[in-house]
Amino acid sequence: MTTQPEWIxxxxxxxxxxxxxxxxxxxxxxAGRTFTLHFANGWQIEHRFDARRVNWALADGSARGxxxxxxxxxxxxxxLVDFLxxxxxxxxxxxxxxxxxxxxFTAVLGRMPSEAECRGDLFSxxxxxxxxxxxxADFLHGSLDxxxxxxxxxxxxxxxxxxxxxxxxxxxxxxxxxIYLNENFYSWQCLKGVEQGLADTDRCHTIRxxxxxxxxxxxxxxxxxxxxxxxxxxxxxxxxxxxxxAGGDFGQLSNFPVSSHxxxxxxxxxxx
Numbered sequence: 001m002t003t004q005p006e007w008i009x010x011x012x013x014x015x016x017x018x019x020x021x022x023x024x025x026x027x028x029x030x031a032g033r034t035f036t037l038h039f040a041n042g043w044q045i046e047h048r049f050d051a052r053r054v055n056w057a058l059a060d061g062s063a064r065g066x067x068x069x070x071x072x073x074x075x076x077x078x079x080l081v082d083f084l085x086x087x088x089x090x091x092x093x094x095x096x097x098x099x100x101x102x103x104x105f106t107a108v109l110g111r112m113p114s115e116a117e118c119r120g121d122l123f124s125x126x127x128x129x130x131x132x133x134x135x136x137a138d139f140l141h142g143s144l145d146x147x148x149x150x151x152x153x154x155x156x157x158x159x160x161x162x163x164x165x166x167x168x169x170x171x172x173x174x175x176x177x178x179i180y181l182n183e184n185f186y187s188w189q190c191l192k193g194v195e196q197g198l199a200d201t202d203r204c205h206t207i208r209x210x211x212x213x214x215x216x217x218x219x220x221x222x223x224x225x226x227x228x229x230x231x232x233x234x235x236x237x238x239x240x241x242x243x244x245x246a247g248g249d250f251g252q253l254s255n256f257p258v259s260s261h262x263x264x265x266x267x268x269x270x271x272x
Contacts, residue, residue, distance in 0.1 A: 001018070002169075002243060003197075004195065005195070005197030005198045005230075007198065007222055007223055008194060008195065008223070009223065009244070009245065009246065009248060009254075010108075010223065010225055010242065010243070010244030010245060010246060010254045011235070011244075011245070011246030011247055011248055011254045012194065013014075013194060013195065013242065014102065014104075014242070014246075014254045015172055015194075016173070016174060016193055016194030016195070017171060017174050017193075017194075017242075017256065017258060018242070018256075019171060019173065020114065020171050020172050020173070021170060021171045021174075021257075021258070021259065022169065022170060022171055022259050022260060022261060023257050023258075023259045024072045024073075024074070024237075024239045024257075024259045025072070026070045026071060026072060026108050026146065027071045027072060027073060027079070028051040028071075029071065029073070029079065030049040030071050030079065030081070030098075031049055031050050031217055032049070032050070032180075033048075033049050034046060034047065034048045034049070034058070035047050035098065035144050035145060036144070036145050037096075037103070037105055037142050037143075037144065038142050038143045038145075038146065038147055039107075039140055039141070039142040039148065040140070040141050040142050040145075040148050041140065042148075042155070043058065043140075043142075044058065044059035044060075044143040045057065045058055045059070046245060047096075048061065049071075052068055052069075053066050053067065053068055054066065054069045054081070054083060054095075057149075058086075059165075065085050065086070065154075066231070067083040067084060068083060069081055069120045070082050070083070070257060072239050072257075072259075074213070074230050074232045074235065074237055074238075074239055075210065075213055075232065076101075077100050077101030078098065078099050078101065078209070079096075079098045079100070080095065080097055080098075080099065080211075080230050080240065081096040081098060081200065082094070082095045082096075082121060082228070082240075082241050082255075082257075084253065084255055086267060089090055090111065091112065091253050092109055092110070092111055093108075093109070093110035093111070093112075093226060093243045094107065094108075094109060094110075095107070095108040095110070095210060095228040095240070095241070096108075096263070097151075097155065097215055097230070098144065099144075099154075099155070099209065099210075100144065102153075102154055103143055103144045103145065103146060103152070104141070104142070104143055104152060104153035104155065105141070105142055105143070105144055105153070106139065106140070106141050106153065106155045106207060106209070106215060107139070107140040107142070108137055108138070108139055108215070108217055108228055109136075109137070109138045109140065110135065110136065110137045110226040110228070110243060111135070111136040111137075112135060112224055112244065112245065112253065113134030113135060113136075113224050114224070114250065115250040116135055117134040118152075118224055118250070120134075122221065127228040127247040131219075132203070132204060132221040133202065133203050133219040133220060133221040134221075134224060135220065135221075135224050135225065135226050136219075137205065137217055137219055137224050137226060139205065139207070139217075140173040141153040141155060151224070154210075155208065155209050155215070156208055157183065157205070157206065157207055157208075158183075158206055158207065158208035158214070158249075159182070159183050159206075160206070160208060160214070161180040161206050161214060161216070161231075162180050162181070162182055162183065162270075163180065163267050163268040163269060163270060164179075164180045164264060164267050165177065165178070165179050165264070165265040165266050165267070165268070166178045166180075166231075166262055166263070166265065167178075167191075167262060167263050167264075167265055168238060168260040168262045169260055169261045169262070170258055170259065170260045171193075173192065173193055174190075174192065174193035174194070175190070175191045175192040175193060176188055176189065176190055176191060176193075176250065177191055177265070179187050180204075180206070181201070183206065183234070184203065184204065185201055185202065185203060185204060186201070186202065186218065187199065187200070187201045187202075188201075188202070188218075188241065190198060199208040199223075200220065200222060201248075202219060202220045202221060203219045203221070204216065204217065204218040204219070205217045205218075209230070211234075212232065212233040212234045213230065213231070213232050213233070213234070214230070214231045214233075214237075215228070215229075215230055216229050216230075216231050217229075220229045220244075223244065224244055224245065225242060225243070225244040226242070226243045226244065227240065227241070227242050227243075227258075228241055228243075229241075229258065231262065233262075233264070236261060236262050236263055237259070237260070237261065237262065238258075238259065238260045238262050239257075239258075239259040239260075240257070240258060241255060241256060241257050241258060242254075242255075242256060242258055243255045243256075
């Protein structure tokens with residue numbers, strides 16, 4: 001009789017990933033630089049970077065703020081910037097793919113659910129016709145330092161990962177497998193590590209950034225979790241973050257970096 005694997009908090013997951021993690025270094029390349037993000041929805045937000053913090057402000061002066069950030073790069077001329085901000089008293093996860101080479105960007109704004117939103121059972125959510133996960137993610141595109149025009153951002157949703165089975169080694173002790181089922185769902189399992197034996201199928205989103213480079217975002221339903229990573233199939237590397245509540249009291253967030261050495265196990269071609 002096998003032992004039942006146990007679900008853990010995101011804080012415990014962060015502790016498990018930390019030792020000897022294959023983390024890409026946080027870069028200071030953006031220090032001293034300022035970018036004005038022109039969103040397709042009409043927003044204009046200036047971002048000013050120093051070596052550790054980013055200051056952001058809406059062009060109309062209606063809102064501003066600052067936060068510690070992490071910036072990494074898996075491809076030349078492209079950065080993944082991640083930080084947390086507050087909006088209406090609630091934390092918001094901000095992940096920016098700054099595609100300097102193309103003068104474009106994609107933003108992922110993630111919001112964790114309240115305790116009340118998490119308490120509803122999955123069956124009731126399914127019957128109500130809603131998503132099973134209460135984690136939210138909004139995707140916004142735009143242009144860098146130039147007014148937005150249709151077609152200015154080449155990043156777009158894609159099915160190019162569908163059928164791929166990929167192995168991710170985050171550290172000597174943490175190994176996962178992903179199977180990309182369709183444009184809406186993927187399956188994962190922990191082969192080795194603090195979640196060993198656990199597996200699930202969760203909501204996901206895939207955006208093609210460049211040739212064999214993808215922004216992959218997932219939203220888990222059991223333990224509320226947001227994952228945002230760039231997957232580089234050319235260099236067999238991934239980098240990004242996992243965000244969720246550190247404990248079971250729905251208080252402090254854990255927003256920790258994850259990087260992996262990844263390899264393709266196989267690819268399934270589905271008949272038409």
